Amino acid sequence: MKPDHNRIRSARCAYVALLALLICSLPLPAAAVQWRAVATSTRNHVAFDVDSVHLTQLGRLTVWLRFIPRGETQRKAAAAEYxxxxxxxxxxxxxxxxSQQNAVLEMIDLYGTGRERLKRMKGSDLLEMILPGSVLELTAQQVCPMMEDMPGEEEFEAPGSDDDDDIDETSSTSESNMQAKQELQKKLHDLKQAVADNPTDPEKWRALGNASFDADLPEEAISAYGKALKLLPDDADMLNDQGAMYRQIRNFPKALENFEKAFKLDPRNLESLYNSAYVYAFDLNNIPKALEKWRLYLQLDNQSESARQIHTFLERFQKDSD
Known part of the structure; x- marks a missing residue:
């Protein structure tokens, strides 16, 4: 599956907290900010700002997390996403x-070169469960013990849209966004023309599927991958990517069919095995089946980041199933 968790990220609405205390400098990575490492995921090096941890009157802890792409491939994927x-x-x-192991994402700030803040995306007032093994859970494991050193509830407000250093929607930003959209539309148009000219070329269908995947057009991606798979029916990577798109439109039976076929074709394709377990656990709530898949995964890989996440899943869900 392409960038995980991602693609699962959605635009969010504003959350206004309680009383007035502004964060003095919205965390530009500078010497004054103490970033503490949390984890390195498949996409990002993640750290949290120690000084941003405050206790609100609702008994929640605030925290800024910083996500730096691991390399140029990951940066370009995020640039396309945003x-x-x-x-x-x-x-x-x-x-x-x-106490409840849930969290609310209030806002996302995007940065360019020279610590220039490009855009502020508003968050949501909806609490969501912290998934076991996730970056957010690893963050909670570090920041939650800090509550013990806090004397009492603080009057704290999340940085709002009227902060002094909020960035206006400048013409340059709008033009950049418009240019990116136009380039993506042109790429899709060119690829559609390419498959029309060469309908028996599976790689052109794959490219159209990938571009549709990146453009968050799951149904178009499914169709393009389907055309390619008619020509290359045993391509495990493409089955996995199409399965990710089926999952995005919540067609879980088809997603599982793809993931399991991909793993049967290529037992080294552990991503498809991971994806199968994820659907069973978090989409279908079929914990026994997820446990079976996770245990199989660890027989094949017990050292990677995904394996470490699976160990956390097993620890959490085995207790519930015993």
């Missing part, structure tokens, strides 16, 4: 409920 070629890294502002 529709801004200038993207270099981003930070996310959360409130974490340590």
């Amino acid at each position: 529709e801004d070629k200038r993207y270099r890294y981003h930070i996310e502002f959360f409130e974490i409920d340590c």
Whole structure:
């Protein structure tokens, strides 16, 4: 599956917290900011700002997380996702409920070169469960013990849209976004023309599927991958990518069919095995089946980041199933 968790990220609406205390400098990575490492995921090096951890009157902890792409491939994928070629890294502002193990994402700030903030994306007032093994859970494991050193509830407000250093929607940003959209549309148009001219070329269908995947057009991606798979029916990677798109439109039976076929064709394709377990656990709530898949995964890989996440899943869900 292409960038995980991602693609699962959605645009969010504003959350206004309680009383007035502004964050003095919205966390530009500078010497004054103490970033503490959380984890390195498949896409990003993740750290949190120690000084951003505060206790709200709701009993939640605030925290800024910083996500720096691991390499140019990951940076370009994020730039396409956020529709801004200038993207270099981003930070996310959360409130974490340590007792309930859930959190709310309030905003995302995108940054370019020279610590230029490109855009602020508003968050949501909806609490969501912290997934076991996720970056957010690893963050909670570090910040929640800090509550013990806090004397009491603080009057704290999340940085709002009227902060002094909020960035206006400048013409240059709008032009950049428009240019990126136009380039993506042109790429899709050119690829559609290419498959029309060469309908028996599976790689052109694959490219159209990938571009549709990147443009968040799951049904078009499914169709393009389907045409390619008629020509290359045993391509495990493409089955996995198409399965990711089936999952995005919540067609879980078809997603599982793809993931399981991909793994049967290529037992080294552990991503498809991971994806199968994820659907069973978090989409279908079929914990026994997810446990079976996770245990099989660890027989084949016990050292990677995905394996470490699976160990956390097993620890959490085995207790519930016993």
